[in-house]
Amino acid sequence: MSDAAAKEGTEKAANDAPKVVASHHAAEKNPWLHAYHNSVAGIKAFTNCVQLADVYGDGDNKLIVADADRRLKMYKGSTLMSEQALLGVPVALSVYFSESTRPRTPSIAVASGPSIYIYRNMRPYYKFAIPVLDVDPEEDKLWTSIAKCETDIPAANHQLNLLRANGIRLTQRSRGFLAIDDIDQQADYVSRFIDEPLVEQTTITCMTTINKNMDEKDAISWYYDLDEILFFMSF
Secondary structure (H helix, E strand, O other): OOHHHHHHHHHHHHHHOOOOOOOHHHHOOOOOOOOOOOOOOOOOOOHHHEEEEOOOOOOOOEEEEEEOOOEEEEEEOOEEEEEEEOOOOOOEEEEEEOOOOOOOOOEEEEEEOOEEEEEEOOEEEEEEEOOOEOOOHHHHHHHHHHHOOOOOHHHHHHHHHHHHHOOOOOOHHHHHHHOOOOHHHHHHHHHHHOOOOOOEOOOEEEEEEEEOOOOOOOOEEEEEEEEOOOEEEEO
16 A cells, blocks of 8 residues: 555544534533522512521521512522512512610511511511602692582693693692593592592612611611602611
């Protein structure tokens, strides 16, 4: 066999040999550990509604989740340990200490709409409602006259538009009324509120805690919430 034929045979054998292609993605290692993993848990929550907390003061942190399905859940590992119904869709969750007694048991604050619900040991403890907003006297007077049938629907629509044009911040009730174009639907809308006083509730948008006088993780804290109009503070 000539040298040329031998070389050709060697190259053919090399080409026919199976090739091992190193996968770049296979070589990568996932840096995350699945400490809490449950593919069927069905949790619907943002990071502002998820916290780790030593709920019972025994040194064992649990995962607290305020779910968008109006459930307050507590997990140990991937096991659901406790569940409570919430009265509204949560927007924020905070864990804070309000007492200096031992063992240190935290309170869990869940913000929803205009209210903050406080839980101790995963049980309902206290409900706090943020103060209502001031209502313009002219708007309040107009709705009183509507309730007494002294002002008809077209006149009410006209006067509310005038108030809005003059820079008056109308209540949610008035804004909902003006958003309706059909006069019969406006009348139905008014009938739903005819016996209720005119109040304007604000809505909490976010909440956090600030330590009161110490820097320790279990220090007594204030919790702050931010609504649509103002800052509000309590503890």
